[in-house]
Amino acid sequence: MAFTRATGKHRRPSRLTRTTANVAGVAALTTTGVIGGLAAPALAADDAAALEHTGLTQAISVGDSLAESIDAQAAAQQQAADAAAAAEKAEEAAKKKAEEAKRKAEAEAEAKAKAKKEREAKERAAREAERKRLNSYVSPISGSYVSTGYQTGGAMWSSGSHTGVDFHAASGTPVHAVGSGTVVEAGWGGAYGNNVVIKMNDGTYTQYGHMSSLGVTVGQAVTPGQQIGLSGSTGNSSGPHLHFEARTGADYGTDIDPVSYLRSHGVNV
Numbered sequence: 001m002a003f004t005r006a007t008g009k010h011r012r013p014s015r016l017t018r019t020t021a022n023v024a025g026v027a028a029l030t031t032t033g034v035i036g037g038l039a040a041p042a043l044a045a046d047d048a049a050a051l052e053h054t055g056l057t058q059a060i061s062v063g064d065s066l067a068e069s070i071d072a073q074a075a076a077q078q079q080a081a082d083a084a085a086a087a088e089k090a091e092e093a094a095k096k097k098a099e100e101a102k103r104k105a106e107a108e109a110e111a112k113a114k115a116k117k118e119r120e121a122k123e124r125a126a127r128e129a130e131r132k133r134l135n136s137y138v139s140p141i142s143g144s145y146v147s148t149g150y151q152t153g154g155a156m157w158s159s160g161s162h163t164g165v166d167f168h169a170a171s172g173t174p175v176h177a178v179g180s181g182t183v184v185e186a187g188w189g190g191a192y193g194n195n196v197v198i199k200m201n202d203g204t205y206t207q208y209g210h211m212s213s214l215g216v217t218v219g220q221a222v223t224p225g226q227q228i229g230l231s232g233s234t235g236n237s238s239g240p241h242l243h244f245e246a247r248t249g250a251d252y253g254t255d256i257d258p259v260s261y262l263r264s265h266g267v268n269v
Helices: 015-032 045-054 064-134 258-264
Strands: 146-148 165-168 174-176 181-188 194-200 205-211 227-230 241-247
Touching: 194 227, 205 227, 241 258
Parallel strands: none
Antiparallel strands: 146 165, 165 241, 174 227, 181 194, 194 205, 205 241
């Protein structure tokens, strides 16, 4: 005999229908954020069983603990943001400091290079000036003039003529080496009196006679304008003056025109 299920509007909903409705209600409340107020006593036994059956967790009231958790999270995020901003600021400051240090180092290096270049230029100029000075020639008596010329004839010279020139000079006037060279004779020279002979750097020789005193010794190097003694009237002399000779060799008789010799080296005589 077949039985017919009772129907009607007062029919009690089935367990499945009620479970579905309860689950849907919980889901709706959770989605909209309305969480507080749902507690275990508010759910019927059947609903709790339905939730257990479906694997869903009951909604519980969180209250102040949730707000505190949110505040703590926000504070942590703000702290992290502040730390990141501070780190970025510190990194930017370090970068600027490094760039400034680099610019300063480059400026210092440039200044040092410039100073070195200027120093080297001055040193080169000084060396060049010294080289020119050492290669220059001067008059043996500053501001003087030739009083007796080269090869002037007369009985007072044993060769019959003047083998050098005489520069006018009072006794005690400073006598200078006319150029760079080495002293090869310094002392008494017979008719030349107290005399000095210098072998010049170009291989020629110069002689300075009748001096009252000498200021150099044999083997001494001399430079242009260096004082080598004082003028006088020693030896075969008629009065104070400087006898000056230029020679191609060290021996007597190798004399050349002293005025032409000096002029060829730029001396205005």
